[in-house]
Amino acid sequence: MGRTGPPRSSPSRMVLSDRVAHPSRRDTEGRESRAPRHRSAGPFGGMNQTFARIRERTPDRTSRYAEARGGKDKRGDRKDERRTKAMKMQSSLATISYGHRTRTKASVAEVESFDQFDLLPSIKEAMSNDVLKGMVDIKPTPIQRLAIPALLGQDTGRRSSRIKDSNGRQEFLLAAETGSGKTLAYLLPAVDALKKAEAADPAIAAYREYFDKQMAAMREPGYTGPREFEPHPTAARPKVVVLVPTAELVDQVGRVAKALSHEVKFRASLFSANISAKVINASMYSPTGIDLVVATPHLLSSMADSDPNILSRVSHLVVDEADSLFDRSFSPVTTAILDRALPSMKQLVLCSATIPKRLDSYLASEFPDMIRLTTPNLHAIPRRVQLGVIDVSKDPYRNNKDLACADAIWSIGKDAPRFESSTPGEVDVKRIMVFVNEREKTQEVANYLVSKGIDAVALHRDTSEQRQSEMLDSFTTTGPMRADLAAAAIPPPGKGRRSLPNTKVIVATDLASRGIDTLAVRHVILYDVPHSTIDFIHRLGRAGRMGRRGRGVVLVGRNDRRDIVAEVRESMFMGQALI
Numbered sequence: 248m249g250r251t252g253p254p255r256s257s258p259s260r261m262v263l264s265d266r267v268a269h270p271s272r273r274d275t276e277g278r279e280s281r282a283p284r285h286r287s288a289g290p291f292g293g294m295n296q297t298f299a300r301i302r303e304r305t306p307d308r309t310s311r312y313a314e315a316r317g318g319k320d321k322r323g324d325r326k327d328e329r330r331t332k333a334m335k336m337q338s339s340l341a342t343i344s345y346g347h348r349t350r351t352k353a354s355v356a357e358v359e360s361f362d363q364f365d366l367l368p369s370i371k372e373a374m375s376n377d378v379l380k381g382m383v384d385i386k387p388t389p390i391q392r393l394a395i396p397a398l399l400g401q402d403t404g405r406r407s408s409r410i411k412d413s414n415g416r417q418e419f420l421l422a423a424e425t426g427s428g429k430t431l432a433y434l435l436p437a438v439d440a441l442k443k444a445e446a447a448d449p450a451i452a453a454y455r456e457y458f459d460k461q462m463a464a465m466r467e468p469g470y471t472g473p474r475e476f477e478p479h480p481t482a483a484r485p486k487v488v489v490l491v492p493t494a495e496l497v498d499q500v501g502r503v504a505k506a507l508s509h510e511v512k513f514r515a516s517l518f519s520a521n522i523s524a525k526v527i528n529a530s531m532y533s534p535t536g537i538d539l540v541v542a543t544p545h546l547l548s549s550m551a552d553s554d555p556n557i558l559s560r561v562s563h564l565v566v567d568e569a570d571s572l573f574d575r576s577f578s579p580v581t582t583a584i585l586d587r588a589l590p591s592m593k594q595l596v597l598c599s600a601t602i603p604k605r606l607d608s609y610l611a612s613e614f615p616d617m618i619r620l621t622t623p624n625l626h627a628i629p630r631r632v633q634l635g636v637i638d639v640s641k642d643p644y645r646n647n648k649d650l651a652c653a654d655a656i657w658s659i660g661k662d663a664p665r666f667e668s669s670t671p672g673e674v675d676v677k678r679i680m681v682f683v684n685e686r687e688k689t690q691e692v693a694n695y696l697v698s699k700g701i702d703a704v705a706l707h708r709d710t711s712e713q714r715q716s717e718m719l720d721s722f723t724t725t726g727p728m729r730a731d732l733a734a735a736a737i738p739p740p741g742k743g744r745r746s747l748p749n750t751k752v753i754v755a756t757d758l759a760s761r762g763i764d765t766l767a768v769r770h771v772i773l774y775d776v777p778h779s780t781i782d783f784i785h786r787l788g789r790a791g792r793m794g795r796r797g798r799g800v801v802l803v804g805r806n807d808r809r810d811i812v813a814e815v816r817e818s819m820f821m822g823q824a825l826i
């Protein structure tokens with residue numbers, strides 16, 4: 248474990264790293280690692296490889312673009328330099344040379360099904376019966392193919408995959424694009440390790456024996472002994488802890504863990520501000536014990552303040568949305584949890600779709616042995632997501648973004664195929680996300696949209712919990728959502744109050760919606776031009792998840808940075824990582 252002592256200055260989330268896949272300089276024997284012998288050019292050059300052998304020197308912009316094009320055209324180089332100027336000035340995202348993405352051993356790259364992983368049979372069963380039920384022909388995604396064997400400790404063809412510190416601990420970074428299945432990539436190996444450790448734990452075996460005996464005794468007629476059970480050895484001491492930044496993500500990741508737990512038989516609990524203290528306490532101190540906790544850092548940290556034993560048995564700590572959780576606001580609590588869990592920890596897994604430069608250097612100094620698993624498309628917005636631009640400074644909007652936003656939503660609703668539902672009399676409901684930069688603006692924009700007959704809700708701390716979760720539910724379920732055709736009929740202008748019931752809209756900041764698995768979203772409207780390319784990635788990443796198509800619309804006003812929008816669009820068109 249590299250980390251000792253208090254953390255240095257915590258990383259900012261504004262500038263993406265160009266060296267995410269940079270491996271530790273040392274190999275298992277402490278030797279300096281050498282440059283790779285083969286490096287393939289082009290955007291797919293890094294595919295089917297599993298080791299990120301990054302050059303010691305960050306490649307310059309010109310050579311990166313030349314490499315991506317597979318040529319050395321001087322004029323093109325100059326054009327690329329100009330093209331990236333605004334993004335460089337903005338300095339929000341950096342590039343990772345495609346030759347440096349994580350390489351996959353051929354046998355791992357060819358994994359076609361979860362059955363091929365060395366996972367417990369009950370986990371494989373749970374995958375098709377409960378977790379991804381209803382899906383046919385499920386194939387692991389690139390990050391799952393990379394991370395699952397590595398986290399299981401299988402030979403992935405990487406020397407560094409065997410690096411452990413003197414306490415047998417390993418640290419991993421999983422860096423892969425939004426909606427690429429990172430949750431299962433870390434959850435399945437953690438649950439596998441949990442069950443294997445449980446089977447080998449003599450205290451748990453002894454408790455099971457005691458429990459069966461006590462149950463049998465209690466069933467005897469005339470039994471007068473105690474009716475309570477001794478506490479389970481795992482009571483209030485989970486083995487796996489997953490940290491996520493928001494209560495919504497606790498629900499989301501918790502749902503996946505619970506779905507797994509039915510078949511695999513472990514006890515998963517969720518701790519967040521949405522769950523009452525009574526429920527949290529009951530599950531924490533349940534006589535049947537606790538195995539896995541999904542929590543927000545603040546809540547878990549305050550629980551650990553009053554009962555330090557809570558983190559005394561953690562073998563697997565996952566920090567999801569790591570760039571948020573190591574950001575200034577979260578870093579003190581996240582690192583406090585990390586420090587407390589350190590003595591028993593066997594695996595630390597950090598996970599994110601965006602790796603800011605400061606997080607990257609923080610990890611390099613605090614966790615120099617961290618194994619970095621990065622996918623070929625990291626920091627790129629997939630080509631299947633298109634980005635359109637509305638110039639709000641021109642007629643008819645004259646810088647009225649509210650009106651432009653409402654118009655964009657109306658045109659999505661009106662253009663939606665009215666009769667695509669298989670049930671006559673019903674229409675499919677389009678789910679749209681609108682992103683603003685400031686939290687205060689969410690309610691204002693939502694109110695305006697409602698005044699224009701649009702079913703919109705602001706996603707922020709003060710939205711009623713019930714309304715918020717109803718709305719989110721309809722955005723995260725995959726199945727089509729129907730509305731009554733009669734209700735959806737759009738009256739012609741001037742005839743009655745216009746309403747658009749075949750759309751549902753959430754207005755949010757990316758912080759409120761980060762990581763939310765909005766599978767049903769095809770359209771994202773960027774009301775404000777995002778402050779950084781990191782925000783572009785997370786916001787547009789709410790659409791086009793898991794191979795789906797998506798469409799973004801950015802509203803560009805008089806004072807907005809058009810050059811940045813143009814560059815992001817071009818990078819998206821070329822399928823390249825943003826910088």
Ligand SMILES: Nc1ncnc2c1ncn2[C@@H]1O[C@H](COP(=O)(O)OP(=O)(O)OP(=O)(O)O)[C@@H](O)[C@H]1O
Pocket residue numbers: 378379382385386387388391423424425426427428429430431599600761762763764766788792793
């Ligand atoms: N192998 C697979 N095949 C099909 N669907 C999958 C597979 N793995 C995961 N999924 C589904 O893909 C969706 C996205 O997964 P997940 O939320 O883990 O993405 P993510 O990489 O964490 O995204 P983000 O960075 O935005 O948080 C989920 O609905 C999940 O159930």
